Every structure is written in structure tokens, then in C-alpha cells.
Amino acid sequence: MRSMKHLAGILPALVLAACLDQAPENGPTAPMEVAALASARGAAIAHSMCASCHGADLKGGAVDDVECPSLVVARSYSLAEFDALLTTGVARDGISTNGYMTVTHTLSPTDRANVHQYLKTYDDQ
């Protein structure tokens, strides 16, 4: 009788332990992990593809005589606005990037989303 009581006491802990054990299996599909992976890939793309014009740290740069803003401006872009900019070169406010952003047309939809994910948390301070 005594040992049964004891068992009942630890049962919830055992169940919890079993659940926690399975957590890593669920890991890759957990939203937080997906976001972190997307952001990491987005960072790699941004710092290679965008840095030539927007500056080494994406803090702003220039191409020819045209100033390119810090990519902190993209933080408030929705994914749809960001997609439009990267595929047409026309910014949210209708300003054209004058053909300078044609290289970004080569990004897949997934990679555009990855870069967007990264820039949502990008801070140039």
C-alpha cells in the first residue's frame, strides 16, 4: 500500500519526464526553431548579397553615387511589401531603386522570406 502511494506521487513526474524527452524530436518543427533557422540563413544571404550596396554591416552604403539606406528600414516592411521590393525593385513608398536591385530577383520565395525574417529583428545600433 505504501509503495503504491509512492508510485502515484512520482507518476506525474515520470509522465512529464517522458514528454520532455520527446521535446528534441519536435524541435525542428517548433515555430521558434524554424524562425531561428530562417533568420540565420537570411542573415547569411543579406550579409553577402546586400552588403555590396547597403554596407558591410548593412548600416548603409552607396553604389555609384546613389546612397543606399541602412537595412533597418526593412524592419517595418510586411513580407508582401518586401517581396515586391526584391522582385520589382520598387520600394513600399513607390520609389524605384533604379535597376540597382536586379540581383535580388534571383532569390527564391523562401530565401526572400528568410531575409525578411532576419531583417525584422535587424538593428544597426
Ligand code: HEC
Ligand atoms: C547593387 C546595389 C544593391 C544591392 C545588391 C541591394 N540593394 Fe537595396 N537598394 C539599392 C538602391 C540603389 C536603393 C535605393 C536608394 C534610394 O534611392 O533611396 C535600395 C533600397 C533598398 C531599400 C529601401 C527601400 C525604402 O523603403 O526606401 C531596402 C529595404 C533594400 N534596398 C533592401 C535590400 C536587400 C534586402 C538587399 C539584399 C537582398 C538589397 N537591398 C540589395 C541598391 C542595392
